[in-house]
Amino acid sequence: MSKNGTHFRPRAGELAPFLILGLMVLTLALLPAFTEYTVRTANVYNIFQNFSSYGLVALALGLTIIVGEFDLSVSSMYLLGGMVAVLTGAESPLLGIAAALGAAILVGVVQGGLIAGFRLNSMPVTLGGFLVVLGITYILGGGKSVLYENFDVGLRLDEPVAQIFSIRSLVALGIFAIAAVVLRYLRVGRDMRAIGGDRRAARVAGVRVDRLLIGVFVVSALGAALPGALLSYSLATASPTNIGFDVLTFSATAALIGGVSLSGGKGGPIGIAAGVLSLSMLQEILAILRSPDYVSSLITGGLLVVVTIVWAPHLLQWFRTTRVTTAVADERTPA
Amino acid sequence: MASALGRLGVESNSMRRYDVALGVWIAVLAGVTIYGAATTEGFLTVSNMKAIATAASFVGIIAVGLTVIILSGNLFSLALGQTAAVSAMFFLWALGIGLFPAIVLTLVLGLVIGAVQGFAVGAWGANPIIITIGAAGLLEGTAVWLSHGESIVPPPGETSWEHLAQPVLGLPAPVYVFLVVTVVLAVIMRRTRFGRQIYLLGENRAAARAAALPITLLTVGAFGIASLYTAGAGILIGATSANASLLLTGSYTYDAIAAALVGGNAVTGGRGSIARTAAGALFIAAISDMLLLRGYSTGGQILVRGIIVVVVVVLTNLRERSR
Numbered sequence: 001m002s003k004n005g006t007h008f009r010p011r012a013g014e015l016a017p018f019l020i021l022g023l024m025v026l027t028l029a030l031l032p033a034f035t036e037y038t039v040r041t042a043n044v045y046n047i048f049q050n051f052s053s054y055g056l057v058a059l060a061l062g063l064t065i066i067v068g069e070f071d072l073s074v075s076s077m078y079l080l081g082g083m084v085a086v087l088t089g090a091e092s093p094l095l096g097i098a099a100a101l102g103a104a105i106l107v108g109v110v111q112g113g114l115i116a117g118f119r120l121n122s123m124p125v126t127l128g129g130f131l132v133v134l135g136i137t138y139i140l141g142g143g144k145s146v147l148y149e150n151f152d153v154g155l156r157l158d159e160p161v162a163q164i165f166s167i168r169s170l171v172a173l174g175i176f177a178i179a180a181v182v183l184r185y186l187r188v189g190r191d192m193r194a195i196g197g198d199r200r201a202a203r204v205a206g207v208r209v210d211r212l213l214i215g216v217f218v219v220s221a222l223g224a225a226l227p228g229a230l231l232s233y234s235l236a237t238a239s240p241t242n243i244g245f246d247v248l249t250f251s252a253t254a255a256l257i258g259g260v261s262l263s264g265g266k267g268g269p270i271g272i273a274a275g276v277l278s279l280s281m282l283q284e285i286l287a288i289l290r291s292p293d294y295v296s297s298l299i300t301g302g303l304l305v306v307v308t309i310v311w312a313p314h315l316l317q318w319f320r321t322t323r324v325t326t327a328v329a330d331e332r333t334p335a
Numbered sequence: 336m337a338s339a340l341g342r343l344g345v346e347s348n349s350m351r352r353y354d355v356a357l358g359v360w361i362a363v364l365a366g367v368t369i370y371g372a373a374t375t376e377g378f379l380t381v382s383n384m385k386a387i388a389t390a391a392s393f394v395g396i397i398a399v400g401l402t403v404i405i406l407s408g409n410l411f412s413l414a415l416g417q418t419a420a421v422s423a424m425f426f427l428w429a430l431g432i433g434l435f436p437a438i439v440l441t442l443v444l445g446l447v448i449g450a451v452q453g454f455a456v457g458a459w460g461a462n463p464i465i466i467t468i469g470a471a472g473l474l475e476g477t478a479v480w481l482s483h484g485e486s487i488v489p490p491p492g493e494t495s496w497e498h499l500a501q502p503v504l505g506l507p508a509p510v511y512v513f514l515v516v517t518v519v520l521a522v523i524m525r526r527t528r529f530g531r532q533i534y535l536l537g538e539n540r541a542a543a544r545a546a547a548l549p550i551t552l553l554t555v556g557a558f559g560i561a562s563l564y565t566a567g568a569g570i571l572i573g574a575t576s577a578n579a580s581l582l583l584t585g586s587y588t589y590d591a592i593a594a595a596l597v598g599g600n601a602v603t604g605g606r607g608s609i610a611r612t613a614a615g616a617l618f619i620a621a622i623s624d625m626l627l628l629r630g631y632s633t634g635g636q637i638l639v640r641g642i643i644v645v646v647v648v649v650l651t652n653l654r655e656r657s658r
Contacts, residue, residue, distance in 0.1 A: 072464075083656065084556040128642075129645065131637050262465065291477065295476070297476035301469045305455070308455070315461075
């Protein structure tokens with residue numbers, strides 16, 4: 001692409017997530033002025049609960065996009081994480097979490113291994129993976145929802161901490177902080193951006209591309225399984241029902257408004273966190289306004305389309321050529 | 336089909352290894368299918384063959400349309416299930432103005448839905464997967480908004496649509512529609528300039544750009560056809576179930592993609608054919624039917640489908656690479 005484009009885009013991309021976040025905060029702050037409603041700490045708590053349910057999936061998906069890949073299987077991995085945790089964690093919830101994470105590592109190694117080993121396009125592979133993981137979730141649950149008898153675990157996980165947090169949201173925030181530090185200060189972060197930006201050059205420069213790719217797909221599966229497991233404990237139930245791409249839509253939108261570029265190599269955990277927080281606030285604002293569910297899917301779907309178009313590689317070029325053509329046409333038109 | 340086979344024969348030297356692997360896989364699948372067919376009670380009956388053909392026709396119509404997107408090198412659409420459900424809802428609602436106008440309007444709606452997505456992908460280079468995920472969300476939201484979350488039934492007293500679901504010469508009407516639209520699209524893709532340009536676009540985008548092919552128009556066409564076909568399937572699905580809501584979305588998206596991939600179309604575009612996808616749709620319908628008859632759960636069916644998709648994707652990609 002043109003030099004101008006690459007100079008201009010990162011700046012806009014880096015600022016945009018925080019502008020959107022600011023806009024959401026402003027909306028939330030102005031809400032009492034226009035409605036009867038006063039925003040309470042309970043609303044802030046809810047926002048962080050939304051964050052904990054989907055944030056890590058957005059982080060996981062965002063990391064795969066940064067390395068220039070995509071993981072369609074996160075939405076069924078989310079369900080499998082919950083199912084495995086509920087089935088194996090009856091006695092010890094930690095054991096359930098460990099089992100869910102173990103399953104995730106297995107899925108990640110297989111998918112990442114196929115993609116890196118055979119140099120395959122990650123879309124069809126993870127689509128197949130989506131079906132395989134969904135099928136396993138159905139089989140494990142016997143095709144039905146499974147109840148988690150240990151209700152105390154869910155209550156404990158969601159118990160307010162310092163009024164606005166819970167163990168669940170603190171876990172998510174903590175992992176985001178660790179990811180931000182790792183990607184910023186360790187070599188692996190630079191290597192990831194390198195293989196997302198120009199894989200061949202990265203390989204030549206000595207980056208262990210294959211190992212890193214497998215690692216990213218393992219992290220991606222883990223990032224889907226952990227919140228899935230915690231949410232299942234929290235709801236005291238796990239369901240194999242194909243929830244479609246709801247989780248995927250939320251996390252893809254969050255990652256993209258968080259400044260992750262679909263052409264790879266750009267973005268990071270802090271931007272993704274801003275993206276997730278924006279969407280979580282949006283959900284809460286819609287809940288406060290008592291908007292029906294479809295408004296949320298309209299806004300999320302619309303945002304996703306808009307962000308994708310804004311990030312599209314030929315958008316500027318297209319506007320430039322249309323403007324040039326109209327200008328030429330204007331010149332030709334006799335005055 | 337003939338030209339595809341010819342191509343295999345000509346270029347077999349450079350890809351013998353993967354042809355062997357693919358051949359072994361096909362042989363294994365064929366063996367399992369034949370064994371299953373012979374040992375599954377009730378599989379080799381006329382009524383079951385009809386059931387398979389009917390099941391294959393809904394997914395098949397969507398899948399052959401989707402194949403144009405795959406061939407054009409734009410991966411696939413994740414909004415097909417929603418497009419089918421919304422089309423079914425719109426069709427049943429529009430029956431109030433008569434059967435023929437309802438069919439035409441539904442097809443136009445489908446075409447427009449796809450063309451808009453294709454424009455964003457073709458003109459601006461937007462990522463097709465993400466655009467279609469967003470479009471799916473928009474379709475769902477709009478459908479719930481306009482239908483108030485209720486399912487749509489045909490206007491009372493209106494029965495003209497029932498023919499669309501009734502058997503003709505022993506086979507349900509959708510089977511004939513599947514056959515006809517597949518042949519039409521196969522001819523378009525092989526014999527027209529549009530079809531050949533789609534193949535070139537998918538095979539080598541840079542060359543297509545250099546040759547000044549109308550990339551935007553071709554992409555709009557590819558997504559438009561996929562969505563038009565999906566709307567057609569939606570009409571038949573709506574007429575068959577006589578009651579339409581977003582629940583009809585079901586697994587059409589993944590099933591259609593699975594059919595196209597299992598048929599052996601290259602995900603990267605440019606290589607494959609409409610006939611392959613139709614074969615893939617029939618194969619998946621046959622396998623699902625067999626698993627159902629043998630008492631496998633929904634989970635087992637999804638799992639088997641997923642495994643077949645992964646293996647075929649690996650083998651087709653390796654084979655394409657070795658060219």
